Amino acid sequence: MKKPVKVTVTGAAGQISYSLLFRIAAGEMLGKDQPVDLQLLEIPPAMGALSGVVMELEDCAFHTLNSIVATDDPETAFGDTDFVLMVGARPRGPGMERKDLLEANARIFTAQGTVLDKVASADVRVLVVGNPANTNALITASKLKRLSATQVTAMTRLDHNRAISQVAAQTGQPASAIKKIIIWGNHSATQYPDIHHATVNSQPVLEVVERQWFESDFIPTVQKRGAQVIAARGLSSAASAGSSAMDHVRTWMQGTEDGNWTSMAICSDGSYGVSEGLFYSFPVVCKSGHYEIVQNLDINDFSRKKMNITEQELTEERDTIKDLL
Amino acid sequence: MKKPVKVTVTGAAGQISYSLLFRIAAGEMLGKDQPVDLQLLEIPPAMGALSGVVMELEDCAFHTLNSIVATDDPETAFGDTDFVLMVGARPRGPGMERKDLLEANARIFTAQGTVLDKVASADVRVLVVGNPANTNALITASKLKRLSATQVTAMTRLDHNRAISQVAAQTGQPASAIKKIIIWGNHSATQYPDIHHATVNSQPVLEVVERQWFESDFIPTVQKRGAQVIAARGLSSAASAGSSAMDHVRTWMQGTEDGNWTSMAICSDGSYGVSEGLFYSFPVVCKSGHYEIVQNLDINDFSRKKMNITEQELTEERDTIKDLL
Numbered sequence: 013m014k015k016p017v018k019v020t021v022t023g024a025a026g027q028i029s030y031s032l033l034f035r036i037a038a039g040e041m042l043g044k045d046q047p048v049d050l051q052l053l054e055i056p057p058a059m060g061a062l063s064g065v066v067m068e069l070e071d072c073a074f075h076t077l078n079s080i081v082a083t084d085d086p087e088t089a090f091g092d093t094d095f096v097l098m099v100g101a102r103p104r105g106p107g108m109e110r111k112d113l114l115e116a117n118a119r120i121f122t123a124q125g126t127v128l129d130k131v132a133s134a135d136v137r138v139l140v141v142g143n144p145a146n147t148n149a150l151i152t153a154s155k156l157k158r159l160s161a162t163q164v165t166a167m168t169r170l171d172h173n174r175a176i177s178q179v180a181a182q183t184g185q186p187a188s189a190i191k192k193i194i195i196w197g198n199h200s201a202t203q204y205p206d207i208h209h210a211t212v213n214s215q216p217v218l219e220v221v222e223r224q225w226f227e228s229d230f231i232p233t234v235q236k237r238g239a240q241v242i243a244a245r246g247l248s249s250a251a252s253a254g255s256s257a258m259d260h261v262r263t264w265m266q267g268t269e270d271g272n273w274t275s276m277a278i279c280s281d282g283s284y285g286v287s288e289g290l291f292y293s294f295p296v297v298c299k300s301g302h303y304e305i306v307q308n309l310d311i312n313d314f315s316r317k318k319m320n321i322t323e324q325e326l327t328e329e330r331d332t333i334k335d336l337l
Numbered sequence: 338m339k340k341p342v343k344v345t346v347t348g349a350a351g352q353i354s355y356s357l358l359f360r361i362a363a364g365e366m367l368g369k370d371q372p373v374d375l376q377l378l379e380i381p382p383a384m385g386a387l388s389g390v391v392m393e394l395e396d397c398a399f400h401t402l403n404s405i406v407a408t409d410d411p412e413t414a415f416g417d418t419d420f421v422l423m424v425g426a427r428p429r430g431p432g433m434e435r436k437d438l439l440e441a442n443a444r445i446f447t448a449q450g451t452v453l454d455k456v457a458s459a460d461v462r463v464l465v466v467g468n469p470a471n472t473n474a475l476i477t478a479s480k481l482k483r484l485s486a487t488q489v490t491a492m493t494r495l496d497h498n499r500a501i502s503q504v505a506a507q508t509g510q511p512a513s514a515i516k517k518i519i520i521w522g523n524h525s526a527t528q529y530p531d532i533h534h535a536t537v538n539s540q541p542v543l544e545v546v547e548r549q550w551f552e553s554d555f556i557p558t559v560q561k562r563g564a565q566v567i568a569a570r571g572l573s574s575a576a577s578a579g580s581s582a583m584d585h586v587r588t589w590m591q592g593t594e595d596g597n598w599t600s601m602a603i604c605s606d607g608s609y610g611v612s613e614g615l616f617y618s619f620p621v622v623c624k625s626g627h628y629e630i631v632q633n634l635d636i637n638d639f640s641r642k643k644m645n646i647t648e649q650e651l652t653e654e655r656d657t658i659k660d661l662l
Contacts, residue, residue, distance in 0.1 A: 245389025
């Protein structure tokens with residue numbers, strides 16, 4: 013067994029965390045030889061429920077779970093941490109405008125980003141899952157002085173996985189046969205799931221599926237999948253979000269497979285003309301805990317328009333909360 | 338990748354299944370090289386919710402998930418199946434007596450056992466998770482003609498894991514240091530968690546902890562842990578139950594580690610004087626899909642009394658539903 017690493021999860025008593033924590037503790041995110049110290053953050057009213065989650069984690073007798081701290085104090089939760097999964101966010105309440113939602117979350121992530129910068133490990137890696145994830149990541153990153161904005165990412169892996177699954181179903185091939193899907197932009201209904209570069213068993217997907225299906229069926233299905241799950245389950249996606257969060261961190265650390273990439277929302281460096289500093293989802297290649305944007309992909313007019321629409325939404329989100337940056 | 342195996346889960350839209358299905362689909366129960374066909378059973382009113390779970394399973398793009406069938410027809414769900422996790426059961430409703438609960442479940446498991454015997458793979462392995470698990474397993478097994486009662490087991494692995502976790506906490510050692518815990522009897526508050534043979538880093542646990550702690554603290558804590566989790570979470574154990582169900586099947590197939598055993602409720606062959614045919618939890622050693630009761634352990638008077646109490650409860654449960662056997 014290696015030396016334990018510290019993993020912080022915020023919103024730890026919520027539904028996504030309930031799907032996530034047991035798999036992290038079982039070594040399924042960082043490896044069966046990598047013990048973890050869980051540092052769980054919740055707001056005071058949820059500490060009772062969190063104590064029940066802690067009991068259940070203990071009850072599993074996981075060999076890779078070294079210790080658990082449950083706290084409502086961010087300094088404790090983020091102290092010396094190596095990995096942070098920011099799952100907790102303010103959901104939209106009745107009568108709440110999008111602006112109110114962005115601002116409520118901006119306040120949460122301002123506070124957490126500030127503490128993170130103060131107490132986390134210098135090498136910390138952060139994944140923002142709580143929505144609006146891209147802009148929550150932007151706010152978090154804007155508070156970093158000691159740490160770098162490149163250490164903060166937001167999750168579009170669920171969208172990426174959904175896109176793979178839709179292409180797999182349409183082509184009648186297993187998910188493992190589908191490579192080089194891209195999610196561009198915001199984790200929202202403006203996201204652009206792009207299959208222009210995707211392959212199925214090494215053949216371009218657009219040679220196998222109809223373009224009509226791509227434009228009129230695939231894109232809106234992936235964009236609106238979250239709402240479809242809510243309609244069926246009566247609850248928002250939790251286990252699939254948790255699973256994708258683990259995929260995101262695992263790929264970040266263990267690397268993308270040869271000849272493939274994944275999608276991560278990261279601080280734009282201006283690649284593909286995306287405004288610098290926005291948290292925008294790009295195709296990335298990962299290796300040993302580092303990611304790099306896949307460069308020089310051909311972008312046609314259709315794609316450029318879709319990429320601009322989702323960039324525009326992210327710009328507006330940033331403008332809405334600019335006083336807090 | 339190996340040839341896919343079929344895994345049936347009943348009560349597939351419930352909370353335990355929601356914690357279980359994604360891990361099974363990710364290859365965490367049967368191995369990362371073992372694709373699975375999931376055959377999910379629910380009652381008609383839950384089929385809508387189940388469709389949402391299926392969408393989320395698809396959305397994860399798991400490489401080890403070969404196919405999913407969601408159905409309210411037991412013949413379809415149990416058809417040619419290799420593994421059955423019987424998670425669905427009737428929970429106790431308001432004003433329901435224990436007798437009513439036993440009988441309501443007896444009817445469910447009578448029907449399912451009958452179909453199972455008719456359509457499952459000849460080599461099927463069954464784990465009953467739904468409570469009252471031991472007696473539900475007894476009923477299921479009583480309906481088997483083509484299949485053998487030894488193919489049916491009930492889950493006490495959650496109790497076993499809870500017992501390990503309590504000893505680990507008390508001795509300040511990791512869970513991996515604790516071996517040879519035993520859960521005897523019923524998965525209920527009469528169960529007897531026994532540490533007379535248990536070791537911590539190869540030293541007898543009873544040389545490390547106080548006997549007083551064992552008798553007055555440890556035993557009731559493990560027996561009543563489920564109620565304690567409900568009190569804290571406001572919901573019954575789901576993720577820990579799901580995790581332990583996976584442990585049960587994984588250990589059954591991959592084997593217990595050398596110098597250790599696990600606990601499984603199985604059809605008694607009269608070992609340790611337990612009435613033949615009762616589903617009673619014993620210490621077992623597993624190897625390549627087979628289990629064997631650990632024999633010739635010394636049982637002192639203290640243990641004998643506790644083992645008899647839980648056997649007595651199982652006998653009464655059997656008597657309550659004897660007209661359905």
